[in-house]
Amino acid sequence: MKKKPLLQIKNLHAKIGDKEIIKGLNLTINPGEVHAIMGPNGTGKSTLANVITGKEGYEVTDGEIIYKGKNLLDLDPEERALEGIFLGFQYPVEIPGVSMTNFMKAAIDAQRKYKGQDPIKPGEFLKMYREKQKMVNMPDKMKNRSVNEGFSGGEKKKNEIFQMAMLQPDLAILDETDSGLDIDALKAVADGVNKLRNNDNAFLVITHYQRLLDHIVPDIVHVMYDGKIVKTGDKNLAKELEEKGYAWIEEEYKKSKQNA
Amino acid sequence: MPRTRKLLEQHIIDFFENTFSKQIQEEPGFIRKARIEAFQKFKEKGFPTLKDEKWRKTNLNRLLDSYYHPVAHSVIKDSYENDICIVPELKTKNIYLVNGHYAGDFQELENGVLLGSIKQAAGKYPELVQKYFNRLTEKSTNPMDYLNTALFTDGFFMYVPENVKNFNLQISQKLDAPVDALINTRNLVIIEKDAQVNIIQCDDSNEHRSHFATFDSEIFVKENAELNWYKYQNINNLSALFSNSFSEVKEKARFYTNFYQLNGKLLRNEQFADILGKEVEVDHYGLYLVDKTQQFDNVIFISHSSEGSYSNQKFKGILDDSGKGFFNGQILVKKDAQQTNAYQKNDNILLTDKAKISSQPFLEIYADDVSCSHGSTTGQLDNEALFYIRQRGISKRDAQLLQLYAFTGELIEAIKIPELIEPTKDLIKKRLNGELDVCEKCILQCTVPN
Numbered sequence: 001m002k003k004k005p006l007l008q009i010k011n012l013h014a015k016i017g018d019k020e021i022i023k024g025l026n027l028t029i030n031p032g033e034v035h036a037i038m039g040p041n042g043t044g045k046s047t048l049a050n051v052i053t054g055k056e057g058y059e060v061t062d063g064e065i066i067y068k069g070k071n072l073l074d075l076d077p078e079e080r081a082l083e084g085i086f087l088g089f090q091y092p093v094e095i096p097g098v099s100m101t102n103f104m105k106a107a108i109d110a111q112r113k114y115k116g117q118d119p120i121k122p123g124e125f126l127k128m129y130r131e132k133q134k135m136v137n138m139p140d141k142m143k144n145r146s147v148n149e150g151f152s153g154g155e156k157k158k159n160e161i162f163q164m165a166m167l168q169p170d171l172a173i174l175d176e177t178d179s180g181l182d183i184d185a186l187k188a189v190a191d192g193v194n195k196l197r198n199n200d201n202a203f204l205v206i207t208h209y210q211r212l213l214d215h216i217v218p219d220i221v222h223v224m225y226d227g228k229i230v231k232t233g234d235k236n237l238a239k240e241l242e243e244k245g246y247a248w249i250e251e252e253y254k255k256s257k258q259n260a
Numbered sequence: 261m262p263r264t265r266k267l268l269e270q271h272i273i274d275f276f277e278n279t280f281s282k283q284i285q286e287e288p289g290f291i292r293k294a295r296i297e298a299f300q301k302f303k304e305k306g307f308p309t310l311k312d313e314k315w316r317k318t319n320l321n322r323l324l325d326s327y328y329h330p331v332a333h334s335v336i337k338d339s340y341e342n343d344i345c346i347v348p349e350l351k352t353k354n355i356y357l358v359n360g361h362y363a364g365d366f367q368e369l370e371n372g373v374l375l376g377s378i379k380q381a382a383g384k385y386p387e388l389v390q391k392y393f394n395r396l397t398e399k400s401t402n403p404m405d406y407l408n409t410a411l412f413t414d415g416f417f418m419y420v421p422e423n424v425k426n427f428n429l430q431i432s433q434k435l436d437a438p439v440d441a442l443i444n445t446r447n448l449v450i451i452e453k454d455a456q457v458n459i460i461q462c463d464d465s466n467e468h469r470s471h472f473a474t475f476d477s478e479i480f481v482k483e484n485a486e487l488n489w490y491k492y493q494n495i496n497n498l499s500a501l502f503s504n505s506f507s508e509v510k511e512k513a514r515f516y517t518n519f520y521q522l523n524g525k526l527l528r529n530e531q532f533a534d535i536l537g538k539e540v541e542v543d544h545y546g547l548y549l550v551d552k553t554q555q556f557d558n559v560i561f562i563s564h565s566s567e568g569s570y571s572n573q574k575f576k577g578i579l580d581d582s583g584k585g586f587f588n589g590q591i592l593v594k595k596d597a598q599q600t601n602a603y604q605k606n607d608n609i610l611l612t613d614k615a616k617i618s619s620q621p622f623l624e625i626y627a628d629d630v631s632c633s634h635g636s637t638t639g640q641l642d643n644e645a646l647f648y649i650r651q652r653g654i655s656k657r658d659a660q661l662l663q664l665y666a667f668t669g670e671l672i673e674a675i676k677i678p679e680l681i682e683p684t685k686d687l688i689k690k691r692l693n694g695e696l697d698v699c700e701k702c703i704l705q706c707t708v709p710n
Contacts, residue, residue, distance in 0.1 A: 110652075
């Protein structure tokens, strides 16, 4: 039996201020799938991630996003997170004075409260914390540091994957998680994702480059251009893009626009 | 031309001339003389106005149009044992200052420490008290100090002899008048060479009366002595408390303060420290959490009169609603005070458009080989961080609290008494969460876990 879609985006239009960034985007993600969205800079990939997660400053002017059968656009960012949507940030934010453990404990407890459960026991929390740290190769000493403060680029990205492992989302959006990573960090990030993949969750991997997709093999690859998805294929599409660049996509898109 | 006097000002003048001057006939001459001189200055200058440089942001007019009754001794309870301001596990002496009076006996402890009412001390140890009393306040030009010297009812006196280590004192100040009251408390603290003292002070009030209170302390920290003073202020929204301290810090001595302004209509702390020797360390820390229409002020003046010393001012504030704050931090480095290290930092978060902070650094440096810095920041909560935290499932309110609480961390980390850390954190959390009430007992006791 076919599973119900986890996320359905239909004819989404969104703008920042007066500028329309998303211009009629359609996307369906089913449980168990890994989608990759590729495309040149400034085509709206990060905006899409921000609109799905509810960041302020974006106005949805048309279309809808249905997640687990609910209208996602009605929910606050924290409600979307509690419903299982996780964003791995392109630029993880530093939060001085808030230790990683306190931050994660607050997040886990918020999740548990949402499910009607008691706060996690400290012992259980620390055990889980260590396990997940190990999974992404994060040194134990980092747990006492303030969130992302003084972390290197690679450490910040690993920290996103670590948080994802802690929170076990149903839909994880990874926004350019590969940018600025050396090969070891890239492998650690990909490893983390691969260990978390299962038949019930889904991933939306936003990236410029094919290289991350060598390690996280996607089921479906989309190309985003001018605020919409202009091409969809399997993992071979990513390889094609790697070889040929994005210019041909742009040309094809412009042609199709002219014909229309 | 005589200026128009505000109601309270006229009331104070009448009270001193007609009533109080007769009540002090029996006092030692040096105290009476100080009072009369201070009164004359008060009568001449009156209360500060918006024209005074350090009062331009602090409008007293509404307070001064009210009537405050001087509190007589008879309203003091016999015992305040049940109101003990206790931090568990801390071995301390506890004293109670209620409506400007000292509640309790004069104590001469085994280690030589003298502790009790300043008025009793002046009777029992006239030479000792005379040597120090009014030596520092005398130079003040602040009318609040004139008022305090002229009209103080009582206060505490503490003398710690040489070499007494780890002497801990908790002070519970209660503004607990049955009517709207004028309260003036005067204190004298002498820490002899090589002694080491911790003071933990709580300022509380009842819930329903309006108090106009001054609290002046003269503090002498002798060579290689150490004084650490923590203060938690939590009085009702009708009351104003002006706490001024004057300290003289000698060679190799350390004077450290960490003050928490939590609640009150108007809280103003002025701290003047005179560094008179090499290798002195003076640290003044403070946190102010302001909301509603409250105003909390901090006016700091550190004078480096000798070479090779260190001072540091660090004040942080969170201002919500229509809350106001005023920070004025002055550093004076005199000509001979070479190799001075003096630092100052004031950071603020404004949570609304109506909240206001006025932050004024003032450095006056006459020596050429010094290291001094100052900085002031005022900002809002970081929206990027707010979204990041919310994206992890934490509610907007909790995300804000997490950030605000983190902002206060630097001051909590500066606490040197481990037993104070948790109660302080708890107080701050409660205050940020809007759960901190004026307590019937001491605020630190309010927060002790059951």
